[in-house]
Amino acid sequence: MALLPFTSAKHCRLSCSLLCGFRQSPTLCRTGLPLPWSCHTAMPRRTLRATCSAADSAHKSSANSSGQQQQKKKQQQEKGQQPQGKQVGGKAGVTPKSEDFSRWFLDVVKFGELADYGPVRGTMVIRPWGYALWEALQQYLDQRFKETGHSNAYFPMLIPRSFVDKEASHVEGFAPELAIVTQGGGKELEEPLVIRPTSETIVNHMFSQWIQGYRDLPLMLNQWANVVRWELRTRPFLRTSEFLWQEGHCAFATAEEAEQEARNMLGIYCDFSTQMAAIPVVAGRKSAAESFAGAVSTYTIEAMMSDRRALQAGTSHNLGQNFAKAFDTTFLNQNGERQYVHQVSFGMSTRMIGGVIGVHGDDNGLQLPPQMAPVQIIFIPILKKGSDEAAVIGAVDRLAAAAKAAGIRTKVDADQSKSPGFRFNYWELKGVPLRVELGPRDVEQGLCILARRDRPGKEGKNSISMDEKAFVRDVQQALQDVQACMYEAALAFREANVVDVDSYDQLQSTIADGKWARGPWAGSSTDEKQIKDTTSATLRCIPFEQPEGLPRPCLLTGTSASEVAIFAKAY
Amino acid sequence: MALLPFTSAKHCRLSCSLLCGFRQSPTLCRTGLPLPWSCHTAMPRRTLRATCSAADSAHKSSANSSGQQQQKKKQQQEKGQQPQGKQVGGKAGVTPKSEDFSRWFLDVVKFGELADYGPVRGTMVIRPWGYALWEALQQYLDQRFKETGHSNAYFPMLIPRSFVDKEASHVEGFAPELAIVTQGGGKELEEPLVIRPTSETIVNHMFSQWIQGYRDLPLMLNQWANVVRWELRTRPFLRTSEFLWQEGHCAFATAEEAEQEARNMLGIYCDFSTQMAAIPVVAGRKSAAESFAGAVSTYTIEAMMSDRRALQAGTSHNLGQNFAKAFDTTFLNQNGERQYVHQVSFGMSTRMIGGVIGVHGDDNGLQLPPQMAPVQIIFIPILKKGSDEAAVIGAVDRLAAAAKAAGIRTKVDADQSKSPGFRFNYWELKGVPLRVELGPRDVEQGLCILARRDRPGKEGKNSISMDEKAFVRDVQQALQDVQACMYEAALAFREANVVDVDSYDQLQSTIADGKWARGPWAGSSTDEKQIKDTTSATLRCIPFEQPEGLPRPCLLTGTSASEVAIFAKAY
Incomplete structure (x- = not known):
């Protein structure tokens, strides 16, 4: 459980005087706020830094690497002037959540020293306090995966462009988001390489070599890795061009085993979310339109952020034999017949940290569930x-x-x-x-x-x-x-903001109110698109837990619906 | 200590029957060798796989993703034919080390299921047994770094090309090895991005925003990450285009603190190498020619592989103020004067796993030090x-x-x-x-x-x-x-293969014998280059531990040398 080592008061004072010698009276930062933290003894020493310094770097990074502006600020500082820019106000400088959720979120990330913007658009630097939350997630999931028979491995990040094209719906889904390496070692590459947006293709390339017979199955791997998806709109933790995640990749002899694995892994994500992150989630199935590019079924856990938008917090995919067919990943079964393997992949990412911030934070900043808190x-x-x-x-x-x-x-x-x-x-x-x-x-x-x-x-x-x-x-x-x-x-908040609807009108007004709409659904992907186009809400999932009283008429088409679906605006 | 969970015999049999039901009599693989491992219960279940299957995939991957060849083999298999290719021979199919060290090394990596070749030239897939060794390293170093006041963080992998150009010797060292992203999200990028070969530049970009005053120092971070260096000649673990490592990045107010940190971190690498990996190392200083591109001083630990080549197993760099000046990373000291910070970086990588293989392995395969072994x-x-x-x-x-x-x-x-x-x-x-x-x-x-x-x-x-x-x-x-x-x-082997030399003739014959030459050195970078050009040996380090009886005449120039240096052929 102990993520960060303990520092006693004695140690604290010792370190201050021994290492830094800085035990000064409060000093005003150039923002006009007193520096709240000058003890250098945080262990890890630099985990905890001045709010003011964060506010400060907020000013600075808004200039985003403009050397000239930085230079100017440093000169101003030396002359004792205030730099240009918005003064940080309110308690700890955080914009009230009720005033502007997006701004509040960014303030908490910034002033809570969770992350900062990287120099390349859409990238993020995860600072120690934020990374410690990621380590808590890693520790929990890694243990659970190992307990359930998975081993860690590592697949290369660079993938031949042609691999992505092999599975038709996969390329359709990921091609627009690819970052492409065209030069290496000073030369133009013969074949462009993509930075993995996910690893199903390269995993299958290897699985097709490793798997020969039924004795080689099941093959259950996981990797901790970074991936790149070139996103248009980014937001720290919630959507970044590069993010950290784990991706599990498994191959089975039978469809039943694969289906069970996909559901089991979603169960582990549920456990993490509810038991560690204190975030209630709705577990369910994605519609075809919202499924992973290349999957037969995608399962998801959906959390409600405190602005009531939905956050897809973790997914598992029953890939069926789609990638196996594209990559010829086959095995000889006990009867000597060659068969395609059945595959599963699953992932949870640094996005989950965004969920912790957005579900639990308040006007005073971050609020960490004890199970994940680096300091309890x-x-x-x-x-x-x-x-x-x-x-x-x-x-x-x-x-x-x-x-x-x-x-x-x-x-x-x-x-x-x-x-x-x-x-x-x-x-x-x-x-x-x-x-x-x-x-x-x-x-x-x-x-x-x-x-x-x-x-x-x-x-x-x-x-x-x-x-x-x-x-x-x-x-x-x-x-x-x-x-x-x-x-x-968090559960009470969600319960208060999910509305059962029976008609499209009700759905529209529920979405307009900013809430989640749950109603009987038998529509097509086209119907889903209509709802998205008119309300901006997407079909978040068809929950595993279904109410009684079904079938009922579909809220949109009126045809008999045997399931309810949840629609909401989402991150 | 327990890296991998325990599996009892009972569990083993239970899992076999419950999960797979495969408890067949020995089956011959298509290589003609019996499949040595059909129990599916390894926990992690797929950590341990058939030697034969490895041999098998050795055949397959030599075709390196050629779909046609794979197809052909599968067809042959179905017809019960042997595929084309060298038969695996000898105990466990490993080439005797004395016969061909390079080939032996590759065999151990392959048949020991440590790693496999990736589809892109120079890349490597780290398989569970190899990754478990990496996890042992991670666990040890991570704890030591945290105990010594470092926090983990994560910096983006994509770095603007212009960053690399900012520090003159840094660009000279790394430009030839860069992998460059020129397209993102379907568009040509305005500025090309490099995949980090190391992170000093982007770290300084952020440090220059985070560090304002002396209260912000020291700043001591570490990250676990992948890096890409476009290498011409690659070899699993020892030199791959992408590799995993940790890189520490710290900023200090004084030169003394930076120097101490660089030496302390090398000390941690020494401890890991000797106490965990059972590999004796020579710790010392690199010559200017062999130092990190951008460093004032580079410290190294050098191990002797069992072919007597030297392996640089870990390095720390006192960067002085070089990057601080390039990125304007400054702070106001207690007297209100603006100063450049003093920096240190340090790294150990998956290369160390190559060291474990190459130092300890024998004709029967891998030999793991108990402290690192996934199964003891x-x-x-x-x-x-x-x-x-x-x-x-x-x-x-x-x-x-x-x-x-x-x-x-x-x-x-x-x-x-x-x-x-x-x-x-x-x-x-x-x-x-x-x-x-x-x-x-x-x-x-x-x-x-x-x-x-x-x-x-x-x-x-x-x-x-x-x-x-x-x-x-x-x-x-x-x-x-x-x-x-x-x-x-390992220590006795090294001691027997380091020769004290006093003249260039002695050095040449020692290197020709495949040994390390240690002798008094006062030569220049040009002198070093002469030795490299004629003997292929490089100056590995000037050991911290120096013999008595110095100064003595430099082995090459004859001028007074106050230190001995070690020359050897290296990986």
Whole structure:
């Protein structure tokens, strides 16, 4: 569980004085806001950086690598002038979510130091706080995949262009998004290479060599990799030209095994989403129009972001024999007959981090589910002049050590050059689930304040015992509660925003209200397109869990529909 | 420590019957060799595959994606014919090392199922057994980097071409090896993009935005990533067009901190190499000619492969202010003066796996140091008709469970369709350090055979107690012994093949003998080039550990040399 090592208050102060020697009084950044974080001891040391510096780099990167503008700003700085640009305002500088969701999202990504823009359009630099969330996802999924019989492998990123053309619907789906390498080692290449947008083609090229007989099946692999899809509209985490993901690739002797695998892997994504990310999802089948290019069936989990748009958070694909036929991936069965294998692929990506931000964040910034949080509890010792500082620091160290020993990811922010309120805000912005406030009077009384990130103000504060055993028990309980409450809150929000509809009119007004519409569906891909063209909503999925009372008339065509589908605007 | 989950014999048989149902008598592969491995239960299930299937795919991939040839082979197969191509011969089909090292190396990679060729020239598919070694490296280094204050992050792979040009020696070094993307999303790009050959340029682009003042330093990041360098001559693991690595990138306020970091990180590489990979290395400084393009100083660890060529196994670079000046990466110091940061980068790659193969492997295949081995001990139950099979299987399960509980990576190969000898050979080829042989008579006597991979034949076999506690203790001791002996053997081999030289004649004859030459050196880059042109040997490093008795006359120029340097042919 422990993703990041523990730093005690003692270590913190030691590091500050030993490594940097910087224990200055609060300094004003050029944005006019005080620098909230000058302790250099974060372990990993640079995980945590100044909000102000983030705001700062927001200014800078809006110039996006323009050397001249940067130069100008540096000159201004040296002259003590304010740089041009919007002043960062509001608590932690985050645009209120209700005011502008898109802007709020970007602010949280930026000021929460999750990611920054790369120099190439649509690319993203994942900063340590964001990458730690990715590592939490990696750790969970990697273990689950291994437990279910998958091995990790690595396939080359560069794929001959001709491979992509081999599977007809695959090329149709991916050709518009390809990044193409035409030169290598100073020469024009004979055949252009694509940077993988996904790896089914190259995987099949290898599978067709590795698989000969039924003894070679099942073959169940996974890889952690980067992929490139040249996107027109990008947004950090949610849609970037390059992103990180895992892609599973499996071959089976029978259609039944493949179908089971596709559903099992979606089950693992469900588990991750609900148990780790505290995000309720609707699991279901994609329509033909929305399925993966080359798949027989695509299964998906769909999450509702807090602007009520749908986010496709993970997918698995029963590829049938489509790629096997394109790549001649065959095996001799027990009767000596040559057969095509049945294949499955599945993937979850850094997009999921976007889901965590967009589902749980609020006007104070990020809000992390305890299961994923790089730091689960932040200790803020509050020292007062003339009081017994050593007693406070000692108590914090003792409690932090006890929490760490119990496997809780713990951090102490003992930077006395920042006011307690400033430190509270900083760690709220970072989304840390629990905060312990501890001052001289608390030490005397043997009680400290435990504050929950998910409940603002006094409501989320409790006085708890400083007895180590009791403290750890209370913190563990609180972490469980926060995790459960975050899930429940997201679920209640979703439930309140899914509307059962029976007619196209109802669907239209539901979508216009920004909600999800769920109704009986027997339409065609053309019908789906009509809805998309008029409402901007897409068919998110046909849920596995179907209501009773079916068949009913299709909401659009009126013909008998044996299933309901969910329509929504989506990312 | 446990990289791969444990599979008990029971689980093995259960899985076979439940998942595949294939427990057939031995079948001949089309190469004429019996298929050595038909149990589908390897956990990860497909980690371990048929030697024969590997040999098989060796035949196939020599055709390298030629659909016609594959088609032909499949047709031949269906007709029961042998395909064209060299028959695999010798134990496990591996060319003797003494006969042809290069060929031996490729055979071990192929038959050991470590990697396979990708469809694009110079690329490699890392198969599960090879990837598990990479995961062992990742796990070790990642932890060490985090303990020393580094955080993981991720920088985009696509870099504007103009970035590479900004640092003069950097572009000179890397321009010939670049892969260039010129098209994206169906359009010609305005500015060509390079696939990162390394990330100093894009890192500096971001650092120049993130770093403003001394409070932002040190900034210590690492990323796990793929890079592309268009190489002319490639060889699996040792030199591939795309490879996996970690690259650390740090910025400091002072030159002293940067220098210390560069040396500390080399220290971590040393530790990995010696303690985990059981590979002795010479740590030292590169000459100017051999330094990283853009570095002030490059530090290296150099390993001796068993063909006595040198392998640069890991490097760290003190970049000074070179990139900082090119990218204007500056900070305001405590006196309000703008200064360039001092930078360090460091990397270790999948090449290290090539080192493990090339240093430790023998004519029977791979030989893995216990610290890195995905499976540390393989159990081979030997059943005899008419004997008490359940007793043998029960004993194996009991011992395997005890070993697993003690944190030992354990596997049972209970596939009775293969002879014990066949299974012995298979797991020797895979390099598993210890083997337990256990038959009915052993059960009666309460003793089993423990065989060491590093000591062939009877010499490496010991009869040990089947008492669980004693068994685990013996196995743990044996694992430690094997790890130490492998290191000692590699060290003795190197010591026997490094020759102290005082003259150019001696150097030439030493290099002609295939050995490393170590001698006093005060030559220039031009002098180095002369040696390279005449002997093919390069200056590997100026070792940190210098002998006594210096200065002495330079072996080439005769001028006073205060240091010795090592020259060798290298990968």
